[in-house]
Amino acid sequence: MDRVGDGDFVRVRVLDGTYEGAVLSCHRPTQQLTMQRVKDVETGRMHARMTFHWTEITKIEVLERANKEMPCATKETSSKEGVPVAASPVKTPPSKQASHSRRRSGGATTTTGSVHYDLVKTKEKFEKMVACVRQFKIIGLGLEGINLGKAGMVTIIQISCSVQTYIVDFQAIGRYCFEHAAFVDMLQSDQYLKVIHDSRNVSAALFNFKIRLENVFDTQVADFVIRRNTHKKVPRFISGLGDCLMRYLKMTEEQVDFHKYAHQCLKSNFKVWSIRPISVELLDAAAKDVLYLPALHQAMMKAHFSDFTRGFQVYLEAGRSVSRPKCSSGVMPQLKDLYSFECCCEQKDC
Structure with missing residues (x-):
């Protein structure tokens, strides 16, 4: 290329x-x-x-x-x-934690290092964000707050799509976010795929506003299922977002520092997401927390269907071979050999 x-x-x-x-x-x-x-x-x-x-x-x-x-x-x-080449989707490692930020005059579009995001603090900006995000069928979604869940409080909404990443200051806008008909419809509609890592607290927090999340792809659950199918046994532990990013997008431990930084801040002060103004480092972490979810979804789907695609390739190659086999109801020897290899995976640790 x-x-x-x-x-x-x-x-x-x-x-x-x-x-x-x-x-x-x-x-x-x-x-x-x-x-x-x-x-x-x-x-x-x-x-x-x-x-x-x-x-x-x-x-x-x-x-x-x-x-x-x-x-x-x-x-x-x-x-x-x-490198992007025809018919060969590629990996997406993120950058290290940002070292600088800048803000465009007349707006809230911010660049932290190389990550672009919009900090949404007004109803007008929120409406524009919803209009933009609704154009895409796969979105990354996250929430932050104080003791997030049924008894907690939402302070931040994170959303990513192909065009932009948004950080919504829920403390500044308030319940209007979850009373906005188009936004609520997007969360509850099966026409939009919401990619979330560990959707339990997100679902519980939204249910407090009578919002029932639908059509969710939970990357934590997906990782659990993929590892179970690959190693032929139930994994002992669930994976955090950083582990999933390293496993499927081939990121380094250094490149997922943003995730660890947010957890350290939360551990030292459980109200850190309610402090205003939000620090540049936390904004960077919040943006990256959802920025890579659509790419992670794609990589996980590829991993999940890898068994199928290898089998498809056997059929394609058989059809192109000089001595093309006759179609029958019997299982091709090549297909048997391919999937018998899976037993080797049982010796691997989850």
Whole structure:
């Protein structure tokens, strides 16, 4: 694949569509491609800016080169870290915890390190956020608060989609968030997939507002099932978000420091999410807590269906072979050999 540089006009194919636009930045540490003046090829709709994680991209084409080329990836990373190539979804490791932040004048769009998010503190901004997020069918969702659950208090709502990540200051906006018809409909609708890590407290907190979460993909449960199926025994422990990010998105322990930082703050002060103003480091952690959930969902689905896809490949190769076998009701020897290999996994530790 040709290298992608800032200013290049590219066409990006992802799982939910095709987009064209100018490359604003291509950041290797986070493996994020940010484009501006983006056009949805299928609908013609224009977006000011969109950010794609490499795990979402199936193909990228350079339509027009800018004057100065800045490589998005080197040959060393193309096979291991995952340069976007046709029909080969790739991995999405995050950046380390942010070292700086800046705020755009006239708005609440904030950049912490290389992570972009909107801090929503007014009803007007909240309505715009809902209108934007409702355009996407898969969203990352999280809540923070004091003793979050049935008897706790919500202070922060985190939402991510393909375009942007949002942090809603529930203390500033109040119950209006959970009285907003379109937002409540999105949470309860089976038309939107909500990706959450450990949905128990989130579900309990929302139920206090008479909101019943539907169509949820819980990454903690998914990890439990995948490990059970892989190792043929029930795992002894459930995994935290950091473990899942390292296991499925191949992130390093250093790259999930943001998750540990938030837990340390919460351990030292259980009311930390109610303190205003929210620290830059906590905002960074809150944004990253949901930023990678859609990519994690995709990676887990791939892992879950890996047995199926390997079997499909056996059939495809058999159909292409010179001595093509006749179709019958019997099980192909290659298929038996493939799945008998699974017994080897039983010796592995969960």
